[in-house]
Amino acid sequence: MATQLAYKPRPGEVPTDPGVYRFRDAQGRVLYVGKAKNLRQRLSNYFAPLHTLHERTRRMVTTAASVEWTVVPTDVDSLQLEYQWIKEFDPPFNVRYRDDKSYPFMAITLGDEAPRVMVTRNRRIPGAKYFGPYPKIWAVHDTIDLMIKVFPIRTCSDSSYKRAMQTGRPCFPGQIGKCGGPCSHRVTIEEHRAIVNDFVAFMNGGDERFTRDLTARMKAAAAAMDYEQAAVLRDKLASIEAVLNKSALVLPEDVDADLFGIAEDELSAAVQHFVIRGGRVRGVSSTIIDKELDISGGDLVDQILQRVYGDAAAADVPRRVLVPVLPPDADDLEQWLRARRGRAVEIAVAHRGQRAELLRNATLNAQQALLRHKTRRTSDYAARTQALGDLQEALGMDEAPLRIECYDISHLQGTNVVGSMVVFEDGLPRKDQYRSFSIAETTDDTDSIHQVLTRRLAHLDRADEGEAAAPDVADGDAVVETEPKRRPRFAYPPQLLIVDGGRPQVEAAARALRESGHEEIALCGIAKRLEEIWLPDDDFPVILPRTSEALYLVQRLRDEAHRFAISHQRRRRKRDIRSVLSEVPGLGESRIKALLRHFGSVSALRGATVEQIVELPGIGPKLAETIHRHLQGEPAPSDGTGEEPDIPAEASTA
Structure with a gap:
């Protein structure tokens, strides 16, 4: 090259x-x-x-x-x-953007002679003012039903409005009191436009002046004993309060801000956008981003803000933009946004208080959206079929890999080394066929991969010879006996083996395949840093397109193997911790729990002094001394008889 x-x-x-x-x-x-x-x-x-x-x-x-x-x-x-x-x-x-889903908006058609309020997913209506998006379409309808009680603006279709204006007969919504436009003959075009402006002003910021005005008018009508009018104003006030209650107050009432929560991996990102006006969340949207080049978090924020505000009206640019990390050219972006808004705009990071809590909530929603995006592509039958076909083509296989096994190694600073095997058939996980491997001695991850695959591939030969040998299982796991004539599930050969890692791990796996005589099984590795696919004996990796269904399938296999390995490693470590402490004379289950709860781990307990151990309730000086000596591997003191106490040999070391 x-x-x-x-x-x-x-x-x-x-x-x-x-x-x-x-x-x-x-x-x-x-x-x-x-x-x-x-x-x-x-x-x-x-x-x-x-x-x-x-x-x-x-x-x-x-x-x-x-x-x-x-x-x-x-x-x-x-x-x-x-x-x-x-x-x-x-x-x-x-970066490429696509909506995670199509959200409904509330739109006011300000470009019409008599503007109407409507529910739509079309963001290209000329002259329209949009509010939202709303997560549920019924939420938009509920808001409109409440708002037109206070601001009676037109809700009928353009054809109904035109027919009503020509015939002089109100439209059907006008006849039943659901439309307050000029076609109902209750207001003029000019009066209706003024009501529309009040509607937009309220939705823009939840203007409290409307609440104060209605409250004052209601009290005045009641004082004048005009109770019917007072009741009408009371109902309007209740409608306004219902709209305000639907959007919870999350920040002070004078805060207008846009907040962005971002979750990303190497190839994709999910953006959760909270629109906050008057301290209340007025709209929420979710966007999925495909990243082709490797960009930093700040550069990603830069491009997100450009997309969101590039075509935005001045009223849609808030006073403050809250992001998880500042873009590298934050000052330039602030000047750019100021030119669009006509007033100063601040880009800031939410570090503490209510803003930080809201950012955590947005980030959590973004993480869930990213997970949905990745799993949705592998749960669809057509997507799975395409993924297996693309994987077959990319790896040069003769047939699609209907059974794929993926392997990962997990350890804690070189101890408690375990391997995991997860199985996907037809692009879906077969959790009943997952397996764990305990590795007693190893030099590094490549040696661990070689050991695990050697042990796994041995079961293929045993099955061919008619043996019904059970697979390797984790310590303490039950072994389910099968009928002698029945082929064990563990013995079914995969069409493809995937290992978590790059060229060294793939070479170790290839050596295991050669030694076991199963070179007919295809092999590849996925390196997490660049998400490239490594094949045996290839100098350069295979780069799958970032939108490839095959890449998403391989990523899901790798992530599932990683999760399964860590889960087993943690379970085993927990058993090891308890086994070490259970060998201490005079230390029962309740005291073991208290020690682990107080110190957090055996490592922390091993580094504690006798005085620190004594501070725990229920642990006396003598028992603390015994625990300390046991964890340090020191011999127990003589009991005064000139003989060492009878302590099992395996209990003398941690």
Whole structure:
């Protein structure tokens, strides 16, 4: 592989000014758009020796055939130009956005002669003002039903409104009191527009002046003994309070902010956007982002804010934007947002108090959205079929891998080493066939992989010879006996073995396959840092597209094997901790629980002094001394008879 790119600019050719750059392929398609405060410094990062580049960056620059740049006067100008070009060219290597689901909005058609309020998922109605999105469509309808009691604006369709204005007969919603537009002949076009403006003002910030005004008018009507009017105003006030109660107060009433919770892995990110107006959550949306290049958290926030506010109206840009991490050009973004809003905008990180709690909630929702996104793709039959077909093609297999086994190793600083095997059939987990392996002695992870696969593959030969040998199981696990003539589930051969790791782990697994005589089984490894697929004897990894169903399937296998290995390792460590302490003379179950609860682990207890152990209620000086000596591996003191006490040999060391 060449170490340099043919289209690399000549030394000194790239200016040091701020600007925007574009990578194009041989057909002229824009592959990637980026901005820089110093174009020469930024582009030099892409033209470093290829072997030093991130794998996904290397794929982008080798796909490209040219690079061009445009110098701009200021950093803010580069921000604006970058956003415009991303919108125009939709480059495949920039982050790609897609809604996690289609949310309903409340829309007020301000561009109409008599604006109407409606529920829609269409965000392209000319001149419309949107509120939301709302997580449930019934929540939008409930809000509208309550609001039109206070602000009676039009709800009928355009055709009904046109027919009513031509015939002079109110529309059906107007006849039953559900539409307060001009077609009902209760208000004029101008009066209706004023009511619409009040509706929008209330929804924009939950303006408390409406509550105060209705309360004052209700009290005045009651004082004048106009009880019917007072009752009408009371019902309107109740409707306003119901709308306010539907959106809980999460921040002080004078706070208008947008808050973003982000959860990400190597290839994707989920964004949870909370719209807070008047201290209340007025809208929630979830977005999934596909990352083609490796970008930092700050750069991801930068691109999220550009997307959200790039086409936003001035009223939709809040006074404050709360994010989990500041983007590297936060000052430039604040200037850009200020130009769009017309007033100052602050980008800040929520560190403490109510804001931090709300950010944690948004981040939790983002994590769940990311998990749903990843599992949804592997639970669909069509997606599973495509994943297995793509995996077959990428690995050069003769048939689709209907049975896949994935292996992982877990340990705690080199101790309590265990291996895990998870099984997927037809793209779905078969948890009844998961297995755990206890590894007594090993040198490193590659040796552990070799041991685990050697032991696993031995069961294939035993099954072929008619043996009904049971598989390796964790200490203490029950072994289920099977009928002699029945082929054990553990003996079914997989079409594909996957190991968690890169080239060293794959080579160790390949050696186990050769030694066992099962080289017909396909093998690959997945390296977590770059999510690349390694094959035996290949110098370079296989890079699956970030949107590939095959990659999501392999990732899920790897994550499941990792989870299963850690779970077993923790269970075993817990048993080891209790076994060490249970060997101490005079230490019962209740005191063991108290010690572990107080110190947290045997390691912490082993580092404690006798005085610290005595501080625990129920532990006297003599017992504390015994515990300390036992954990330190010191011999027990003589009992005064000149003979050592009778303590089992295995209890003398930890």
